[in-house]
Amino acid sequence: MSMLTGFREKSFLDKISVLNEVATVKDPAELEALIELFQNPLGDTSVDYMVVTALNGVLSVDEQKTVDLLGKEDGKLRTLCIRVCGEFQFKDAVPVLLGMAEGSSDPDFLFEVLTSLSKIGGPEALDLFRSNINNEDDLIVVMSIEMLAELKDEESIPALKAFVERNNEDANYEVCDLTTWKAVEALAAIGSDAGLDFIVANLHHRNPTVRRVVTDSLTSLGGMAVPFLTKVISPDSDKDDMILAANVLGFIGEKDGLDVLMDAIEKQYSTDSSVKYAIYEAIGRIGTLKAVVSLFDGLEDEDELITVAVMTGLDGLANPGVTKKMVELIGAGGSKAGKILRAIVTAKAVNVFQGLYSEGKIGRFLMNAVVASKDSEVHEAFRVKLAEIGGEEAEADIARLPEAVEVGGKKALAVDDSKSMLALYRSILTAAGYEPTVAENGQEAYTHIELNEEFDVIITDMNMPVMDGMEFVSKLRQTDGYADIPVIMVTTESEYSQQELARKTGVNDFITKPFTADQLKSKIAEYVS
Structure with a gap:
């Protein structure tokens, strides 16, 4: 029954x-x-x-x-x-x-x-699925694109490229639609030479979200993307493409990419500070002993930001050979020695610090630079390292470090995917009397907004993984209480074409890389009394 x-x-x-x-x-x-x-x-x-x-x-x-x-x-x-x-x-x-x-x-x-x-x-x-890639219903299109990617269908590449190209036209570039997003990911998943060459050619797509999706897709491919990215690291390449290609090579971290980046430094593919900074930072991210020679070359550059990027990379490679070379450079004295000492402190290069600490006058000069910093986070990082070093001298130096630093009562949020850039922001902001908060992408920055933290000014990069600067600012302006906070966006000179789009999202003003500490302080002062 x-x-x-x-x-x-x-x-x-x-x-x-x-x-x-x-x-x-x-x-x-x-x-x-x-x-x-x-x-x-x-x-x-x-x-x-x-x-x-x-x-x-x-x-x-x-x-x-x-x-x-x-x-x-x-x-x-x-x-x-x-x-x-x-x-x-x-x-x-x-x-x-x-x-x-x-x-x-x-x-x-x-x-x-x-x-x-x-x-x-x-x-x-x-x-x-091929026949429905241009269906009038976007959900059907997205479903079709995802399946063409899963099936690695090379015949669909022309149709997928068309989505990205349409989104780059004057009438369409302000918004990244879901179909374009999925088309980029599908081209990466299919993995053909034609598809990957096309993605790399769109590293600096006019829409910032498309740029982020391109960057994330190439990074997720790992070593497979390296040969295509290295084509962009050349004397004939567009400045913006070189910067973004170097960033991705640094995120991927493959040694094949390191060789190309080192070659670019040795043969001086570009004299532009923004390009050199991106390449040095990528070399430091890959972080092999082979990179040390190129990183030391970077210490010859006058740009203080490049010095901080180099020091961030060297800190992960600190060894007796690195210490010996640093002693030589600092011991020569002059403005270069001061610049290196400041960079060690700004980058919180505690491993380099440990190697130099016992080097007589150099160790004393370096300790004085640490004490002079107004950044409590810097003091804490070196306090921990001094405790690890141990001994009477280290204990005495720990006692020299203030437990807290008085700031001017103002707060700033700095957003950038570059650790060396964030380190420089902390240094500049604390020197200007601000209590700094830093975040590595827009999503991380927005968590501070969700916690109702108050800021007098926000500084954000334009191109970042996870959530780019424009998406972050747009989301910020839609949040109660954050409509009037001044936002300064950091761009490269060739991104002027993007400034109108950035202003529409709610950006108040721009500062162009490379910039000095005084230029950034002056720009902030225009909006915060």
Whole structure:
């Protein structure tokens, strides 16, 4: 006898108990009774939900019956069976589902079928996904793009490229639509030479979100992306492309990329400070002993930001050889020695500090520079290192470090994906009397906003992973209480074309790399009295 005999007359608890047992046993003999209950529900939400659960369970063990039911005219039952076929990857359903999709003009129904086919997988539905890549319904387009990526369909590359190109046109570049986002990710997933060359060519796409997706996609490819990125590190390349390519090579961290970056320094592919900074920072991120020679070359540069980037890289490579060279450079005295000492403190290069600490006058000069800093975070970093070094002299120097530093009562938020840049911001802001808060991307910065932290000024980079500067500012301006906080965006000279778009998101003003500490202080002073 069926467990569902006399079901409608049973009490609520008995109904739930019976349906739980049917869902557990999954006896195909209960299918017809379940279908009747599904097509003629009792009107009790809890019971009717359990009927669906039990029906799903029974259908899951009977592939042929589920496929047969796809032909039923009952739309509700047919939709349930479509979903079951996808959830349990019923291969026999593929031909039927393909036929249903080809004869449908209903976007909701088509989406159900495509979703099921995407879960079942396999190349049989490839033509269907190709034919829907330009469907009028964006959800169907996105589903199709995702499946073409999964199936690594090289024939779809021209259509995928078209999405990115359209989003770069005058009428479309201000907003990155979801289809463009997915098209970039699909081109990366397919991984063909044509697709990857195209992605790299769009490193500096006009839309900042597309740039971020391009950067993230290339970074996720790892070593596979290196040969394509290295083509951009050349004397003939666009400045912005070189900067972004160097950034990605640094994030990837492959030694093949290091060779190209070191070559760019040795052969002076660019004299632009922003390009050199990006390359030195990338070399430091990759962080192999082979990089030390190039990093020391960077200490010859007059740009203080480059010195901080180099010191950040050298700190991860500190060894007796590095210490010996640093002693030589600092011992020569002059403005270069002062610049290096300041960079060690700004970058919180505690490992370099440890090597130099016992070097007589050099160690004393360096300790004086640490004490002179107005950044309590710098003091704490070196306090920990001094405790690790130990000894009477270290204890005496710990006592020289103030427990707290008085600031001017103003607060600033600085957002940048570069650690050396953030270190420089902390140094400049504390010297200007601000209590600094730093974040490595827009999303991290926005967590401070969600905590209702108050700031007198915000400084943000334009191009960052996870959440770029424009997306962060746009989100900031839509948050209660943050409409009037001055926002200064840091750009490169060639990003002037993006400034109008940035102003629309809520940016108040811009400062162009490279800049000096005094220039940044002056810019802030225009907005904060």
